[in-house]
Amino acid sequence: MGYDFKSAEKKWQDKWEEAGVFHAEDCSEKPKFYGLVEFPYPSGAGMHVGHIKAYSGLEVVSRKRRMQGYNVLFPIGFDAYGLPTENYAIKTGIHPRKVTDMNIEKFSSQLKRVGFSFDWTRVIDTTQENYYKWTQWIFLKMFEKGLAFRDKTLVNYCPSCKVVLSNEDSQGGKCDICHSDIVQKSKDVWYLRITEYADKLLEGLNGLDYLPNVILQQKNWIGKSTGAFVDFDVKGSDDEKLRIYTTRPDTLFGVTFMVIAPEHPIIDKYADRIANMDAVEGYRKECAKKTEFERTQLVKDKTGVRIDGLSGINPVNGKEIPIYISDYVMMGYGTGAIMAVPAHDERDYDFAKKFGIDIIEVLKGGDIEKEAYTGEGEHVNSEFLNGLNKADAIEKIIEFLAEKGIGEKGVQYKMKDWAFNRQRYWGEPIPIVHCEHCGMVAVPYEELPLKLPKVENFAPGSDGESPLAKIDSYVNCTCPKCGAPAKRETDTMPQWAGSSWYYLRYIDPNNDKAFADREKLNYWGRVDWYNGGMEHVTRHMIYSRFWHKFLYDLGEVPYDEPYAKRTAQGLILGPDGEKMSKSKGNVVDPNEVVDEYGADVLRTYVLFMGDYEKAAPWSKSSVKGCKRFIDRVWGLQDILVDGDTYSKELESSIHKTIKKVTEDIENMKFNTAIAAMMTLLNVIYDNGKINKAELKAFITILNPFAPHVTEEMWEKNNFGGMLANGKWVDFDEAKCVDDEIEIVVQINGKVKTKLMVAADIEADEAIAIAKADEVIAAAIAGKNVVKELYVKGRLVNIVAK
RNA sequence: GCGGAUAUGGCGGAAUUGGCAGACGCGUUAGAUUUAGGAUCUAAUAUCAACAGAUGUGCAGGUUCAAGUCCUGUUAUCCGCACCA
Secondary structure, rough: OOOOOOHHHHHHHHHHHHOOOOOOOOOOOOOOEEEEEEEOOOOOOOOOHHHHHHHHHHHHHHHHHHHOOOEEEOOOOOOOHHHHHHHHHHHHOOHHEHHHHHHHHHHHHHHHHOOOOOOHHOOEEEEOHHHHHHHHHHHHHHHHHHOEEEEEEEEEEEOOOOEEOHHHHHHHHOOOOOOOEOOEEEEEEEEEHHHHHHHHHHHHHHHHHEEOOOOOOOHHHOOOOOEEEEEEEOOOOOEEEEEEEEOOHHHHOOEEEEEEOOOOHHHHHHHHHHHOOOHHHHHHHHHHHOOOHHHOOOOOOOOOOEEEEEEEEEOOOOOEEEEEOOOOOOOOOOOEEEEEEEOOOOHHHHHHHHHHOOOOOOOOOOOOOOOOOOOOOOEEOHHHHHHOOOOHHHHHHHHHHHOOOOOOEEEOOOOEEEEOOOOOOOOOEEOEEEEEEOEEEEEEHOOOOOOOOOOOOOOOHHHHHHHHHHHHHHHHHEEEOOEEEEOOOOOOOOOOOHHOHHHOOOOOOOOOOOOHHHHEEEEEEEEEEEEEEEHHHHHHHHHHHHHHHHHHHHOOOOOOOOOEEEEEOEEEEEOOOOOOOOOOOOOOHHHHHHHHHHHHHHHHHHHOOOOOOEEEEEEHHHHHHHHHHHHHHHHHHHHHHHHHOOOOOOOOHHHHHHHHHHHHHHHOHHHHHHHHHHHHHHHHHHHHHHHHHHHHHHHHHHHOOOOHHHHHHHHHHOOOOOHHHHHOOOOHHHOOOOOOOEEEEEEEEEEHHHHHEEEEOOOOHHHHHOOOOOOHHHHHHOOOEEEEEEOOEEEEEEOOO
C-alpha cells in the first residue's frame, strides 16, 4: 500500500494543533530555545517557495531541539502594514483592513498546510490595535527622550501620484509607480535619531554570532570614519571660517584648493561678493537638475566652478588657495566642504588635472606625475611632519590643530537619521498633537492606542498630505496639555516600525499592560537564532537593534542585543536559473507542489536542493527524487522485522547517520543531512531488512524534515505516543567506527590498490601488509624505496624511485 | 573604483579541512516488470582509450610523499557599497 500523503498530512496537522504540541511554555524549567524567522508581509499573491525555504531551516532546528528536551519558542506573525495592500485597496475599493485579513487568512492556511511547527497561539499582526498600541508607546518614549523629532527635508514628491516617495521608489528621477518626473519639495517630517546610537550599534556587533558578511554589511551601513575637522579662514569674507572634515589631516601641507558642495550656505551668504555669481548659480542649477544616478556616474570627469571673490587660507602655512564648487562634494556628509589634496586623493587629482591646479607631494612612495598616491609613506614637504609615518603624523597634526584652536578630532558616519514618516493611510498613526500654545504634545499613554480611523477614501491627498489629513474628526482634537483646540499629526509610521520590535511581542503577545511581561522577558531573553534574507540584514536589523538598545537604556528590556545569532538563506531561483519574477513567468507556487507531492516532499526538497546559504535553481525533476525518497522510506515497513536493539549489520551505519544528521542540522547543512539519510536508506535496502529499533531511530531523525510521513509510520507501528513529542536519538561515537576499514595504497601519491585492514592497525604493520600485496610488490620491485607513510585510517603511500 | 564571495561531470551539489575527487539526488543508457504509457526495480554513468593506462576541480606557476583544499599571479561570474573627503 502506497503512502497517502493527502489524508495523512491533514490528519497530523489537526492532531498537532489539537494536542498543542508546539506551544511554548513560559518560564518552564527546561532550557529555552527561541528561534525566529522573518515574519511575512501578507501579499495578495500568497506564499512563495522562498518563504518555505526561509522557514524550513529553523523549522528543522526547532523540531529537533524540542525532541532534545528544549522548551522551544518558534513563532510566526504578519508584518501587515504597507503600500502594496494600500495600493490594492485603492484599486479595488476594498478596505485595507479587509484585504489584510484575507491575505493573513490565506497565508495562515498555506503555512499550516506545510506543517510548520509554529506556535499559533502567539501569532501577531502588526496592524492590530493591541500590537500597534505598543509600537506607538515605544515611539512616544523616543519622543520623550528627544530621539523622535521633526525637521525640514527635501523629499521626493511625485506631483501625479501626489505622494512622497522614498529614494528607492524614485530612482532615476522618475516615479516608480507612474513614471512622471519627481520634484524636490521641502517638508517637515519625523526622524528618529538613530545616529545617536551609531557607536553602540557598531560596538554591539562584536559579541554576536552573525554571519561575517552580515557584520560587514552592517558596519558599512553605519560607515564610521575617524579624522579631523579643520577651520580654514576665508579671504574676502567677514572673518568667516570654512570648516572641513578630513580623514587625512596629516596631508594638510599638500592642500592646494578647497571644494564645497553646490548647496553650501556660504555661497548665498556672500553672493554679493562673488564676482562670477552668474556662473556659480548656473552650475548650481545644473546640479539640481541632475538625478542621483547621473551624479554618481561620472567618476572621472569632474565638473565645477571656481568661486571668484572668496579664497581659503591654509591654516598650517598661511597659503592662499582657491575655492571651487563641485558636485563631487555632498552637503549631506561631513561639513559639505573639503580640503583638496590632489597628490594623495584620486578625486582631487582628477579635479586638479582638469582645472590645472598645483599638485604638491607630501607623502613618499608614489609617482604623482601619473596618478594620486593613496598609500602610506613618509611625509615630505610638511615641515614638522616630515619623516613621520601616517599614524604619527595624524596624531601630531591633531595635537597641533587643537593647540592653535583651528581644528579637532572628529568622527563621521554614513548612516543618517531615520526618516520616520509616510503620508499614507495604512500605517500606525503617529500619536502626537500639534498645539498652538504647547507645540508638539504626546498623546497620553493611557489613551493609546491612537486608533487608525476607519475611512472610506484612503487614497493619498493632494500636496502629499496623508489621507488622515482630510478627516476633520480625526485632525481636530484638544491639546492634552492645555485643553485648547489642537490638530493631530496626520503622518503615519513607515513599514519598518512594526517589525522593529516584533520578536519582543511573541514573548507575551496578549499582554495589555506592557509590551511584554518582565518575568517572561527574563526567561526568554534574546532570540537565540534569527534566520532571514540577506536583503534585511542592514535596514531591518539595524533599525530593530536600535529600538532594542533604546529600550535597554530605558530599562525596559533586560539585555542589550535582540539577536544572538543571525543566518541567511539563499534565494530559490526559477528553473531557468533566473531570479523568480512574475514577469519572467518562472515562479513556482508552493501550493502546487504540496498538491502534487505533499508537504514532506516540498520541505525536504527545499533543504536538499543545495547549500542552504546559497542560491539554487528550482528543478522539477529533482523534486521527484525527494518524492521517491519519501515513498521508499514508507516502503521500509514492507521489510520490517522484530528487534529492540540495532542489528550488527546496521549498527554502525545508524550511529554514523544519527551523528551526521545531529551535527549537520546545527550547522545548517541540511542538504548533506538528507543525503546521509538517503545513503542509510540505500544501506538498509541492500541489507534486505530493518528492525523496529532501527526504524524508530530512522524516522526520528527524519521527522524534523518530513514530519507527516514519519508520524504516520510511528502510529501505524504502535511505537507509542506522538513522534512530535518524541525523544531525539543519541549516537555513540565508539559505534560510529567499523572494525575493519578500507585503506588506499599509493605509490608516489598515485592510488594502486585498496586493502581491508583492522581499524586500529599500526603504521609498521599497515606498510608491511601493503608491501606484501602482489600489485604493490611488483610495482616497487627493483626500485629504491625512499619513504613510507601511513595516514591513520586513510592510506599508505610508498615513495619509490 | 572599493569590499566580499564563488568557480568541481550533462544538471543541483559532496569531499572528515592537505590524504581514494565527483557522496547524495536529478538526468541519461541498458535490462526486468507492464497490453501500452506511467510508476517501480536492477545495473552502468567524469573524460580519452578495446585493455593496460593516461588525463581531470576557471587559467598559469609554486610548496608537498600527497593539493579542489596551502602560496603567488591571473580571468570570469555574482552580491554589497559607491565621488563618504
